[in-house]
Amino acid sequence: MALELEHVNIALDGFELCADLKVGTGGFIALLGPSGAGKSTVLNAVAGFVPLASGAIRWGDARIDHLPPGDRPVATLFQDNNLFPHLNVARNVALALTTRARPSKDDTRRAEEALSRVGLSGMGARMPGTLSGGQQSRAALARVLLQNKPLVMLDEPFSALGPGQRQEMLALCREVLGGAGRTVLFVSHDPVDAAQADAICVVIDGTMSPPRPVTDVLDAPSGPLRAYLGK
């Protein structure tokens, strides 16, 4: 199975973006570029929050760009507001399994298991507002794990964390999502974060380059990226 963006063109309020991409199962791909270049727009298009002007998005043989967000094989972690503040952490995580008012014992157990996989054992009863930023990110990641969607979009969910914690969270994502065979696209401004990826797509001025090995991109950056990285 592979995620394929085929001659994708997005036009939004005068901003235009072109993207072609093919990533196999289990890939951990960084989208690197300056603010406003269109990195989040690519993720939003894959997730179904932004319509395509032309082109196609495929997962395996199936075309998914006409599906509503909830029916796509995609889970997204946003920059903020990933948890419903009025539901406790376990309930937030269990939303991946059920919309019932009271999750079943089995759903609650699975939510607690997912929470312990991200280092939040015993925190299911806490309300999101009582957790630190890093813990909130972990709780949201636990729900993504349970969502059982093969594609995961990380739209800078760790941007409010310090550099060390951000690295730690990316490593955790790589470990738990990669271990579960998920394909991950993540947005980054920072070459240190992007270095954790298998490959990097550079997004500059509305154009996304195909994925290239990390060392190629960061050690020998091309024109506009070199300027962005200050090399």
Place this chain on the structure above:
Amino acid sequence: MARRPGSIAALFVLSLIAVPIGAVIWTAGGIAGLNAADWAAFRFTVWQALVSAALSVGLAIPVARALARRRFRGRSALITLLGAPFVLPVIVAVMGLLAIFGRSGLVNTVIGVLGLPPMTIYGPQGVILAHVFFNLPLAVRMLLHGWLAIPAERFRVAAQLGQPVGRLLEKSMLRRTVPGVLAVVFLVCTTSFAVALILGGGPRATTLELAIYQAVRFDFDLGGAATLALVQLGICVLAMAALLLTDVPDALGAGLDRTVDRWDGSTVRDAAVLGLAAMFLLLPLLAILQSGLTGLERMPVSVYAAAGRSILVALASMTLCMGLAIAIVTHGRTWPRIVATLPLSLTALVLGTGLFIVVFPMLRPSSVALPVTALMNALFALPFAVRILSAARDDAEAQFGRLADGLALKGWARMRLLILPRIRRPLGFAAGLAAALSMGDLGVITLFASGGQETLPLAMFRLMAAYQTEAAAGAAVLLVALSLGVFWLFDRGGRVGAGT
């Protein structure tokens, strides 16, 4: 997003408006039948609304300015007091004004000591005084929004430059804000019925609403009432059109307890302005409380039955209003919300006349007095409920809509897990407001009710008309307690557990 309930709710509201209005237009057959007294009512309606609006806004400007630039203990309480007229039954406030400005009130006592001739509150001056009492706080709250919208940095720049704040910042804000406030107060004063019923009357102080009531209740002239209702409708539609052309600030919104640092104005003058405004608003209420507590014992038993009916009507009205409002705000499109604002351009007496015309051939109007009152009260609270809930629902969707989409939360699951928990606080506030407005309403019930169906405001009015002043004051205290009680109950219910 589930659209069908919202469409059904909006169509229901539309039919509740269209059927009575259709009956009014059909029965009136134009305005050719207006006699000299009707034209006098038309002229008085427009004149008193213009004067009331000008006085309310003119007096509100110094009060709002003083509130915007002064920090003092009790400021929040004063701002809360300015919101009281929203839930205070009109008839109670009018009775309070009678206690201060009436024949044996405080003001006439002082005038008598000074050896001057007594003043009377009945007539045009009383109608205008009562309208200023109700609309001064409304205008202050709306103008205060205008003041607080001026960025704090601009006051700092003005202070550094030594420039007069009034000319540099306030004049342009007022030019933008005042027309909208004037239009709102004008509309409120043209649609006010209870004030004219108690303080107006006679050839000099009969409004169109009062003339409609008299045509139905005293003359049983449904054709004449329909003609007057058509004229009233025309005034309201024109006032509403003026509102749409102006920038109307929010009077229900929160955030008014902020202050911006200022370096201008006289503290003494601001204190005097605020003190006078607080006295004007508080004295009538305190007077009612004082006489009402002793009057509670003198109330006839029938008042308690009327109170029971008022509670039932308020609960039914609130339930219907909130059901309609939730369906409309979650619809996702604009047209149902526009339909929900239509009652703002109508009056209970206009719709009541239409319903009376529709109901009369089939049923005894008094047999449906309470259901019709609940229905009308729900309809007239709907624009406020929709306005309050819309912002919260849109905010919840903006913040968590994509997350809910990603989790495939749709229909009832989305409502239960996202929308209702996120709008819980405004839902409680809107429910409290709808119940309190219904509890204090003295409008359509006057057209329909006979002896056995009176609500508490109507029972109180009849006690006042029978000069049982102490018993009426007791009923006023009971009415205030119930109005504030239902408001507090629902508002508080919405706040519990909504802090996350």
